[in-house]
Amino acid sequence: MCSWRSALAATLLGGASAIAAAQGASYAGIGRAATPAELAAWDTDVRADFKGLPKGSGSVAQGQQVWESQCASCHGTFGESNQVFQPIVGGTSEADVKSGHSARLTDRSYPGRTTLMKLPTVSTLWDYVQRAMPWNAPKSLSPDQVYAVVAYMLNLGGVVPDDFVLSEATMARAQARLPNRNGMTTAHALWPGARVAMRADVQAAPCMQRCASEPRIASTIPDHARDAHGNLAEQNRLVGAQRGADTSRAAAGAAPATESNDARAPWALAGKHGCTACHGIEGPLVGPGFRDVGRKHAARTDAVAYLNDKIRAGGAGTWGNVPMPPQSLPESDALALARWIAQGAVQ
Amino acid sequence: MPNTPAPILSRRRKAPEGFVRGADVARVAAELRNGRRDLLRSAFAAALAGGGAAAHAQAGDPYILQLPAHGKGLGNPVVTDGYGHPSQHERNVQRRQSPGLTQTRQASVSFAPLQSLFGIVTPTGLHFERHHQGWWDIDPTQHRLMVNGSDDRLLKTPMVFTMDQLMRLPSVSRFHFIECGANTGMEWGNVAVPTVQYTHGMLSCCEFTGVPVRLLLEMCGADVKRGRFLLAEGADGSGMTRTIPMELVERGEVLVAYGCNGEMLRPENGYPLRLVVPGVQGVSWVKYLRRLEVGDQPYATKDETLHYVDLMPDGQHRQYGSIQECKSVVTTPSGGQVLLDKGYHSISGLAWSGRGKVKRVDVSTDGGQNWRPARLQEPVLHKCLTRFSADWAWDGKSAIVQSRAIDDSGYVQPTYRQLRAVRGSRSIYHNNAIQSWLVSESGEVRNVQLA
Numbered sequence: 001m002c003s004w005r006s007a008l009a010a011t012l013l014g015g016a017s018a019i020a021a022a023q024g025a026s027y028a029g030i031g032r033a034a035t036p037a038e039l040a041a042w043d044t045d046v047r048a049d050f051k052g053l054p055k056g057s058g059s060v061a062q063g064q065q066v067w068e069s070q071c072a073s074c075h076g077t078f079g080e081s082n083q084v085f086q087p088i089v090g091g092t093s094e095a096d097v098k099s100g101h102s103a104r105l106t107d108r109s110y111p112g113r114t115t116l117m118k119l120p121t122v123s124t125l126w127d128y129v130q131r132a133m134p135w136n137a138p139k140s141l142s143p144d145q146v147y148a149v150v151a152y153m154l155n156l157g158g159v160v161p162d163d164f165v166l167s168e169a170t171m172a173r174a175q176a177r178l179p180n181r182n183g184m185t186t187a188h189a190l191w192p193g194a195r196v197a198m199r200a201d202v203q204a205a206p207c208m209q210r211c212a213s214e215p216r217i218a219s220t221i222p223d224h225a226r227d228a229h230g231n232l233a234e235q236n237r238l239v240g241a242q243r244g245a246d247t248s249r250a251a252a253g254a255a256p257a258t259e260s261n262d263a264r265a266p267w268a269l270a271g272k273h274g275c276t277a278c279h280g281i282e283g284p285l286v287g288p289g290f291r292d293v294g295r296k297h298a299a300r301t302d303a304v305a306y307l308n309d310k311i312r313a314g315g316a317g318t319w320g321n322v323p324m325p326p327q328s329l330p331e332s333d334a335l336a337l338a339r340w341i342a343q344g345a346v347q
Numbered sequence: 348m349p350n351t352p353a354p355i356l357s358r359r360r361k362a363p364e365g366f367v368r369g370a371d372v373a374r375v376a377a378e379l380r381n382g383r384r385d386l387l388r389s390a391f392a393a394a395l396a397g398g399g400a401a402a403h404a405q406a407g408d409p410y411i412l413q414l415p416a417h418g419k420g421l422g423n424p425v426v427t428d429g430y431g432h433p434s435q436h437e438r439n440v441q442r443r444q445s446p447g448l449t450q451t452r453q454a455s456v457s458f459a460p461l462q463s464l465f466g467i468v469t470p471t472g473l474h475f476e477r478h479h480q481g482w483w484d485i486d487p488t489q490h491r492l493m494v495n496g497s498d499d500r501l502l503k504t505p506m507v508f509t510m511d512q513l514m515r516l517p518s519v520s521r522f523h524f525i526e527c528g529a530n531t532g533m534e535w536g537n538v539a540v541p542t543v544q545y546t547h548g549m550l551s552c553c554e555f556t557g558v559p560v561r562l563l564l565e566m567c568g569a570d571v572k573r574g575r576f577l578l579a580e581g582a583d584g585s586g587m588t589r590t591i592p593m594e595l596v597e598r599g600e601v602l603v604a605y606g607c608n609g610e611m612l613r614p615e616n617g618y619p620l621r622l623v624v625p626g627v628q629g630v631s632w633v634k635y636l637r638r639l640e641v642g643d644q645p646y647a648t649k650d651e652t653l654h655y656v657d658l659m660p661d662g663q664h665r666q667y668g669s670i671q672e673c674k675s676v677v678t679t680p681s682g683g684q685v686l687l688d689k690g691y692h693s694i695s696g697l698a699w700s701g702r703g704k705v706k707r708v709d710v711s712t713d714g715g716q717n718w719r720p721a722r723l724q725e726p727v728l729h730k731c732l733t734r735f736s737a738d739w740a741w742d743g744k745s746a747i748v749q750s751r752a753i754d755d756s757g758y759v760q761p762t763y764r765q766l767r768a769v770r771g772s773r774s775i776y777h778n779n780a781i782q783s784w785l786v787s788e789s790g791e792v793r794n795v796q797l798a
Contacts (some may be wrong), residue, residue: 027516027566030508030512030515030516030566031507031508031512031563031566032506032507033504033505033506033507034493034495034505034506034507038493038507039493039495039505042493042580042637043638043640045578045580045588045640047642047646047647048644048646048647051497051498052497083450084450084451085450085454103662105662105664106661106662108773113658115653118652120647120652120664121647121652123647124652124653127588127648127649128648128649131585131586131588132480132584132586132649135480138480138584138585139584183662183663183664184652184656184664184666185659185663185666186667188657188665188668189670190657190665190667190668190670190672190777191665191666191667191668191669191670192592192594192595192670193575193576193593193594193669194667200672200758201769201770202761202765202768202769202770203759204759204760204761204762206707206709206718206753207718208709208717208718208719209717209718210716210717211716211717211718212714212716213716214714214716215713215714215715215716215747215783215797215798216797216798217785217795217796217797217798218537218796218797218798219537219538219795219796220538220785220793220794220796221538221540221541221793221794226541228446229443229445229446229540229541229542229545230443230446232541232542232683232684234439235441235443235460235462235542235544235683236439236462236463236684237437237440237463238439241679241680241686241687241692241693242679242680242684242686242687242790242792243684243685243687244683244684244685245683245685245791245792247541247683271452274453274481276451276452277451277452277453280450285451
């Protein structure tokens, strides 16, 4: 318990800088002091001033190895892939490195906004990789691996040279060359933490009569895309002041709903058991698409049994070097998924 | 849409194909007026069967004249289901994804069906979802909350709490809205999605139960004069982190919450513990909350530097955007619906403000040329959804329905034109513009934006 200590501190500091803990004594028995080992285990955040950075180092070359085995399957060999997540690398220039502003952020003809186009603080990249990456095995990289893979990404973006070694001592050198390091502002009214309270940037007046000329429609969904979000008749209550518009192309009463529900069931199973974290329907994510798997094994007469075993036992090497861990799911679900994949993963 | 703006009269649309044929709408309407639900039903049947007049000469509604099974038999026993479900007839009321919005379902979002909700409370199973690296169902007996400082002088004693201990502390229960900063984000440039579920459905409102963070900081002896920021961190793989300004904590508004609508939080919403930061975008309401750190500067985490930042026309990003400014939307009638009849309709919708209470909501049915005040339904609560309504006699002509909210700070919800004049159209986040719904002569309602 710390209540007596904080009360003492409040007294010593004249109550100015510590919140008064007058009623703290009444919470006896609630909470305990954290141990140093517990703090070390959880307090791993790294701030913009590099507070929290552990000792360690990693070279661009070492980072390439980490990247190719653990990152490239989602982000592309050069961090450029847009297939699963937004691209990390691209869109920055040596001129940006000099100015600290990504010029392409004002270029409306440039389609994307990559991580390096936005990143103002290199600590952010370090902190995020260590806490949340890789996608399916967060917090599995050592500090040296994190330094290395951050160095590799910065090298891909032309921020650091090929022979660069990133460490707690060289982070500031990387920071000084970030292409968008001057690209952020907190001078706005949506941040209550700002030192100076800002007035709302958009000021409107509540006019009541003859406020605007006859309205002209600038944008709506084109007819051919009416059903892009499915049949809206099925997305509204069946009783009340209105119904959902029937946006299906097929005539009413064509395919019974139950059939399509059955076809969707294995896909739902794949979601339920986390398969879709790594597998899509078509084309690779972390692992191969379900249809790709089905096609590869189409000639096997024992495809269902083989895939059933693979789902439950896991494996590596068939599609690349990213291993698939063994999956614990009910046998009936594994079998249903295996059958569905073998039959072409029809949705 | 790059189309040249056209006057709405030239954009009137034919009756929708489908489940009530255009020709049947008038008949359905007439029968509704007469209270002849049987004829309504037969009209739908006729529509499904390909039309054809159904002759009816009966003494009255067969659903009145002939007793139904539920009036003549024995019903179900208690506890057929230990945790009840909605009626089978409510199966269309579901959370939904927007197709193509995300490539994975673990870093994705599902939208609440605002078009089907009443009042201000979101049923817990329909609360919108936003996960950054998948959701978990965590054993509450193994969950811990740590409170520490970014240096030794910011906090006298770093502490650890179990759920048992947190739930022993005095709690508060408060109704608040939670809105994703990216709500309505798909619509910054043009109309992109058809219904209010997708335009505004990253919005929910619940009664949250928990302990004020201020109390925990008092127990640990936090120095909040120097420690003006709080880092909140999640226990899941994403390890979500966001900076919370101490000013909000000091007001006693920020909670570590375990309760939602009278029961524990749902796993999708952070069971067993999440942060509640009233008025602030949902990403700051860190789920699976495991740690709070008092600090003397903001933390520049991934979701406050690379995402949840607003790109301005000059190329600068606004960082640490937090407050959800005053906003409203009409949910009835709304996009993708079909009005069954001319005559009386109650326009109804939701209004909210991250700065305080909703003071006034105005409604327009002519695309913003003229406005009138709507009724605010009690209760009108601080940083909470407020339900509004306005009477409307629809004359069967095309109309554009809008709402505009004003909060108790005096802020007025802007039009798209006003918002874009300052912020451009590439912000992604914090779109609180006035929403327009075009009611066409057929009764079908479409999402539109005005020039």
